[in-house]
Amino acid sequence: MTKNLDLFFHIAKLDALLSRKIPLGGLGFSDFVILSHLDRAEGKKLRRIDLAEKTGFTPSGITRLLLPMEKIGLVGREPNPTDARVSYVTLAPGGATLLADARERAEFFAAETVGVAAESDLDRTLALLADAGGRIAWNA
Amino acid sequence: MTKNLDLFFHIAKLDALLSRKIPLGGLGFSDFVILSHLDRAEGKKLRRIDLAEKTGFTPSGITRLLLPMEKIGLVGREPNPTDARVSYVTLAPGGATLLADARERAEFFAAETVGVAAESDLDRTLALLADAGGRIAWNA
DNA sequence: CAAGATTGACATTTCAATCTTT
């Protein structure tokens, strides 16, 4: 079934294009993904390990991406009182502001590129991709 | 429409997972993509600029990716007699051999991860992604 | 020992500038 591989190729191409072309007002695409996940999380915070699982990045990559974001006040750091191993990442006010602006631009861009598709097709696509992502072991 | 952005997030996550987890027998995912496109091309060769357009990489990235592949004999280089600006990338015998092996592994992996989806859903997904990719300006 | 997080070293890819040919 060569269609399965075609799916992979399309994903690779779209990710490359998105990472370079999506207009976010000075925010990187990876940063945008991270802030978006934080914004959706309960309490606007997540463990670093959960952020890695949700985004597909490695824990190491999360640490590296967060470092400059923390430095410029987009995210904060909060310890866990009951388990000193974990440190939460919080959505800082500066991050929320930039995110709001970036999301507006991103929504506009998304409407131009995928907004023309039928909603039922989009639903099926989202379900298929979510399912595929769930079948790829994240760790190990 | 937040679903449009969800699509982007799923794409980013899947690309990250694929790049790290797809088993290709020692071949990198990007190399696999490149060899696959060459294999499908007429005459098993493509201009570098077309390879960039098909994969979503920048022309610069293509040059850099091809350099070690050329060195170990996966791809070859062929000038264009009528236009000295272009140089074709050819699928070399070594590349064809590695590709055949990698494709077998990739197909197996793909069957496990997306092979469970209904074919009609896969078709719609492919159409939607191809369409979206086509709406993102490649150059500029 | 396992889980979460980080670090050093390195691989990958982009950006902006440049070169050559049309």
Added chain:
DNA sequence: AAAGATTGAAATGTCAATCTTG
């Protein structure tokens, strides 16, 4: 000038090892 390709410099993210805490 525009098109195709390449290069120096830098950003981005991985891998394997390590540290700390449970």
